[in-house]
Amino acid sequence: MKKFLLIIGLIAVMVMIYGCHKNTPVPVEQPTPVDTTPAPPPPAPPPPPQEPAAPEVKEADFMIVYFDFDKSNVRTDQRVALDKNAGIMKNFPNINIEVEGHCDERGTVEYNIALGDRRAQSVKKYLIDLGISADRIKTISYGKERPAVPGTGEDVWAQNRRAAFRIK
Amino acid sequence: MRKISTFVHCEYHREDGRTLLRTLVARAGLLAVLLAAASVCPAQVKDFTARLETKRGVEVTKIAVDDFTVKSGSFILSSDSTTVVRVADIVRADLDFSPFYDVVLPDTFYMRHMEMSAMTLLGWSQLGAEYVARGEAEFSGAELTVKYKLFYSKSGIEFARGSFKSPSSNFRRLAHKIANEIIYYLTGEQGIFDTRICFVSDRTGNKELYLCDYDGANIYQLTGNKSINVSPSFSPEDRNILFTSYMRGDPQIYQYDVVSGATELLAAYPGVNSTGRVSPDDKLIVCSLSRDGDSELYLLDRSGKIKTRLTYSPAIESSPCWSPTGSEIAFTSDRIGNPQLYIMDKDGINVRRLTFLGNYNDSPDWSPKGDKIVFVSRVNGKFNICTIDVTGENFRVLTELGNNENPRWSPDGNHVVFSSNRSGTKEVYIMDRFGNEERRLTTGGGNTNPAWSGHGQ
The missing domain is CATH 3.40.50.10070 (TolB, N-terminal domain)
Structure with missing residues (x-):
């Protein structure tokens, strides 16, 4: 952590020096490397002064929502996850998402495709209730065809009964 | 002669x-x-x-x-x-x-x-x-x-x-x-020894359709679209195999032409399109669509155009199959809170509940003889293949080992094909309608979703 802060500090100093000497650029003396870790390259052009680079949103930022066996209602303990996901969608109004409904391996292919669809739909409805526009949310059901975790047993099943978010 | x-x-x-x-x-x-x-x-x-x-x-x-x-x-x-x-x-x-x-x-x-x-x-x-x-x-x-x-x-x-x-x-x-x-x-009855079984296998890493003889010989790969392909069913005379595929992203209903080898898109309505099954007269398709918000049963014409919406319920309606005369349809609904089997007329009226035992009954298939329905029932936490008379009597459990799924009748109504994980891997099995003479058709795991052809051409 200290090393990291040190590197950040060095970069900040370099940027300041570079900024000060914008009109009469002089070669900046390279600081002695603290260790073998390659220092990140100094940001050569100064960041454009207008809006700061839009922070990225990743699929991994969205939380996965879990369900009970043969159920598609959003569990109370899963609302936090969905509220967070809705927050991301509000902060990034330009992204659209696809909600994937999944099931555990128990039960039949056909019924689970319908159940996964209902899970995705109930997530969509929850997001709409939180003010997200319906046309930003697509749903798809994979039934039990794409488990997150292979294997069998309640721990595995619980992880596979889920709705996952994809950025479209 | x-x-x-x-x-x-x-x-x-x-x-x-x-x-x-x-x-x-x-x-x-x-x-x-x-x-x-x-x-x-x-x-x-x-x-x-x-x-x-x-x-x-x-x-x-x-x-x-x-x-x-x-x-x-x-x-x-x-x-x-x-x-x-x-x-x-x-x-x-x-x-x-x-x-x-x-x-x-x-x-x-x-x-x-x-x-x-x-x-x-x-x-x-x-x-x-x-x-x-x-x-x-x-x-x-x-x-x-x-x-x-x-x-x-x-x-x-x-x-x-x-x-x-x-x-x-x-x-x-x-x-x-x-x-x-x-x-x-x-x-005096036609034997089933020259029939075929279509099933799903993930042996290539993707769930593709395969065809084999009734005894598991001559395995042949039908699809190669590298997505998910499930729920095959044969049309009358075995001319087409209908199936649900994710090949274009969403689950949609396709049909494979057994003679030409061509694949045709039949149903691509918004949401889920699944489990298409052709009527015995080859004129209609019953399937489940979620275009109206949740999974409901529909009748399509043979080209995939919607003719009738059959069910109106906020619950899941899925897994439809035809009676051998084509006058009735058996299906699964969780309208009471868990999946049970129901029968209705083919115009959607006269719905009656068929199963009352257990809290998970699904995957019905109507015997070509007309008298029984084979289905999956969860008994003591295990999924088993069962039969029940269409009158609701004679509930009978046919399997004992492992979890068993997706039963489909042979064209003579004397045998059932199904998948089971009893060996530790998912394989396709056949047995007679009393649960005897079980035989394993596949090896290597990941073999599911079988469908038995008709007597063919």
Whole structure:
């Protein structure tokens, strides 16, 4: 952590020096490397002064929502996850998402495709209730065809009964 | 021409407890004899005890298939003589799979005792075989011709005969056709030994459709779109295989043309399109669509255009199948809070609940005989294949081991194909409609979702 802060500090100093000497650029003396870790390259052009680079949103930022066996209602303990996901969608109004409904391996292919669809739909409805526009949310059901975790047993099943978010 | 022989086998009789006991006592007596001969033919005894367990509950008629001979004077290669042996073996395996016939095998102990070099009709009769099939093979170039005859063992009277010709490389199919015709002569019903099974396998890493013979031979890959393909079903006459595929992203209904090999998109409505099944008159498709927010059943025309919405319920409606007359549809609904089977008329009215036992009943398939529905029921946390009369009576559990799924009838209604994880991996199995004669068709795992073809062209 200290090393990291040190590197950040060095970069900040370099940027300041570079900024000060914008009109009469002089070669900046390279600081002695603290260790073998390659220092990140100094940001050569100064960041454009207008809006700061839009922070990225990743699929991994969205939380996965879990369900009970043969159920598609959003569990109370899963609302936090969905509220967070809705927050991301509000902060990034330009992204659209696809909600994937999944099931555990128990039960039949056909019924689970319908159940996964209902899970995705109930997530969509929850997001709409939180003010997200319906046309930003697509749903798809994979039934039990794409488990997150292979294997069998309640721990595995619980992880596979889920709705996952994809950025479209 | 085919004609039903005068020896048409009467409708089977279910054994009640008393006759079952009598049969078991009789069989135990024979078993004792065979056990005495165990040192001579242990394999025979093992086979016999296995059958004692598997054919329980159903009275069977015994039939023998003599080793096929080769027409005298015809020149054959050693591979040809292997073929002849295999043809007879396939005929035996086919007939033995029938719920009402047991194949008696040559008994070396008996033959030695009787100082016989080959089984005679009288010998077969004494081993309990009522009927005996004999065949003669003839090779001419790459062609194989097999002529067979059926005898009544006691009187020695021949009552049926037939002949089949095919390229000798296609001997499996030839053998199946012989067995089909023998079953037809014995029962008046068409055999199922020349039918095929379509199933899903992930052996390539993706769930693709495969086709194999009813006995698991001749596996052939149908799809290769590297997505998810599930829920195959055959259209009447086996011209098309309908299936649900994610090949364009969303689950949509496609049909594969068995003759041309072409694949056609049938239903791509918003949301889920799944489980398309063609009506017996080949004019309608019943399927589930979620275009109105949740999974409901619809009738489409044969090109995929919506004709009628059948169900209106906030619950899941899925897994539809036709009655053999096409007048009714069985399906799954969780309208009471868990999945149960229901039956309705094909216009969506007159809905009645079929299953009341258990809290998970799904995947119905209506017997071609019309009387029973096979389905999956969760019993004590395990999924089992069960049958129930369409009246709601005679709930019967057919499987015991592992979790079992996706039962589909054979076209004669005497057998069921299903998938099970009982071996540790998911494989496709067949059994007769009493839960006997289970056979595994696939190996290597990841084999699910079977569908049995019709009698074909």
